[in-house]
Amino acid sequence: MELQVLPLAVTMMAGPQIVAAVILVTTARPVRVGLAFLLGVVIATAAGVALARGIFALLGQSVTPGSPSDRGAAGTIVQLVLVGLLALVAVKNVVRRRTVEPPKWLGSLLEASPRKALTTGFLLILLMPSDIVVMLTVGANLEQHKAGLTEALPFIAATVLIAAMPLLVCLLLGDRARRAMPRLREWLTTHSWVVNVAACLIFIVLILAP
Template sequence: MSLVDVLPLAIVMIAGPQILSSIFLATSEQWRTNSVAYVFGATLSISSVVVVAYRLGNSISGGGFLGARAKHLLYVAVLVLLLFAAVDTYRKRAVSEPPEWMGKLAGATPRFSFRLGFLLLGFFPTNIITSVSVGTYLAANDAPVTDATGFVLLTLFILALPSLGVLLLGARAEAALPELRDWMDDNSWIISEAVIVLFVVLTIQNLLG
């Protein structure tokens, strides 16, 4: 059950500059190595944040110093994080112009792409909140940290889709990617809000139950 619960948050992880960067890199000069480096950097950072949050959550709920209230406090922490993410996403909904650094992605290097993937997917405000929420949510439910595997893999798969599209479809994918980029830029906040609200509802149900 916990695995199914955390999968939708993969959409929150990529909706925004994360997937836009992936699209830019898929059409860059060194698109193969750049895309691999970007996804690899994301793999390391997402996994690290989830595992650290999970261990901290386990130490709280399993250590006994918070008694029977430990899990309720973890659920409250998850709820606060999600509400903060929802407010932050809504507040930034009107930002239509991509960051200036995106203009440099056409000539990006693998090293830059790795660093971008590591920082953007692991430590972008909404992303770190989401990854921490996943780790603490699993800890509060006494679920193994391996239940986050689906969340991590789905996030990485979506990030890799633009480069996979270029690999399989060639010029057709390159022509379609700019349109997809524009659509995501305009609508990603709506998708993120919908998924966050869903996870808020699940967390409230667990908190009350």
């Protein structure tokens, strides 16, 4: 799979996804809910990539992104449209940064059960527009190179590793991390626009990179 795996994985978890992971490790049962969240992320990412590859396999090469040098390819047009949309989203986040409020469901995660954490991880990946775009990109790349789903394992593993970072930090640093995580949670909640803008910029770079 000829894609920059780590930036794509970062984009997958940038936004409410990583905020949710941080919130879950500040609950009373951080390990149980954290592992459940990661399971949801694994299932959703693997299913999303498999579905995306299947879609492009059915539609054929006519919609599979072509070479960046082929300006007549339909894929190039799609890429330029995506860049424009991502740029608009980034600008919107900057303009509305003082009025944007965190989703109410984020606060409810403080009392999340393992089942709710699993569902949250699953739905955040499958329903987040930026994640859908990333998984479609990976699926299209797999189909273009006639690669099996095993070729997407590095991408899936990198996504899960980034999702696991808050839990790993808590396990490794113990009390120091548990004291710091609530402050990080508050910062991410009030500055979610920064994370969203960063995700948009990373994906724009990935799209435009040769």
